[in-house]
Amino acid sequence: MAQLENLEKPRNNSIKKDAASERKLNLLQRLFFPEILKALGYTFKQMFKPRVTMEYPEVTWDPPAIFRGRPVLVEDNGQERCVACGLCARACPPLAISMQASETEDPKERYPTFFEINMLRCIYCGLCEEVCPEEAIVMSKDYDITFNSREEAIYDKSRLLKSKEELKERLDYLREYRNRQFGQFWNFPEENNIHAVRPRDENWETGLSLVDMLEEKKAGEADQASSN
Numbered sequence: 001m002a003q004l005e006n007l008e009k010p011r012n013n014s015i016k017k018d019a020a021s022e023r024k025l026n027l028l029q030r031l032f033f034p035e036i037l038k039a040l041g042y043t044f045k046q047m048f049k050p051r052v053t054m055e056y057p058e059v060t061w062d063p064p065a066i067f068r069g070r071p072v073l074v075e076d077n078g079q080e081r082c083v084a085c086g087l088c089a090r091a092c093p094p095l096a097i098s099m100q101a102s103e104t105e106d107p108k109e110r111y112p113t114f115f116e117i118n119m120l121r122c123i124y125c126g127l128c129e130e131v132c133p134e135e136a137i138v139m140s141k142d143y144d145i146t147f148n149s150r151e152e153a154i155y156d157k158s159r160l161l162k163s164k165e166e167l168k169e170r171l172d173y174l175r176e177y178r179n180r181q182f183g184q185f186w187n188f189p190e191e192n193n194i195h196a197v198r199p200r201d202e203n204w205e206t207g208l209s210l211v212d213m214l215e216e217k218k219a220g221e222a223d224q225a226s227s228n
Ligand code: SF4
Pocket: 071, 088, 091, 092, 093, 094, 095, 096, 097, 117, 121, 122, 123, 124, 125, 126, 127, 128, 129
């Protein structure tokens, strides 16, 4: 290894005239003209190659299903799938999600009275989508997001809800690729989504109602007590 001569100011060593890395330029190179011609030739060649840029916003890009655009709520049969469990709000790193849960007369039916995402905070990480047990919040293809005020950046249910037909590509993608890294395939059973899929049970007629379950439990306990 070459010894550095100027140890007091080591930076001066690199600008020595006889440094090994110094490139020797011939006369043509010192004129720079051939180099300019070479650069022009390269530019000319590129003019005939297919274009990879788009004239946005006149031409818009349709992203693939893997793309993570703004998060949206899935609307299923005219209702949100969301049961306001709060998991997405808990997982959201910048605390962008807020909601208030409520119940319908059927105590098993939960829904968010309001659901808001502050898009100034959202970092498009997709964690809300990962944790949602109902497949009720997914990342859409929407990347064209602008606001004129801070208030406008807070998306409420009316702007978040998108029908499952519109989100089909993303939902299919999630079904195919989710959890692959753990050696299992995501199989979202739609019947799990009782809130959105099960018809309203006003008269307590299905085996799923809370009253039936409580009565069954009471009968079971009475049986156990009498057998003892
Ligand atoms: S994508 Fe990430 S930052 Fe945005 S709402 Fe979901 S969890 Fe929060």
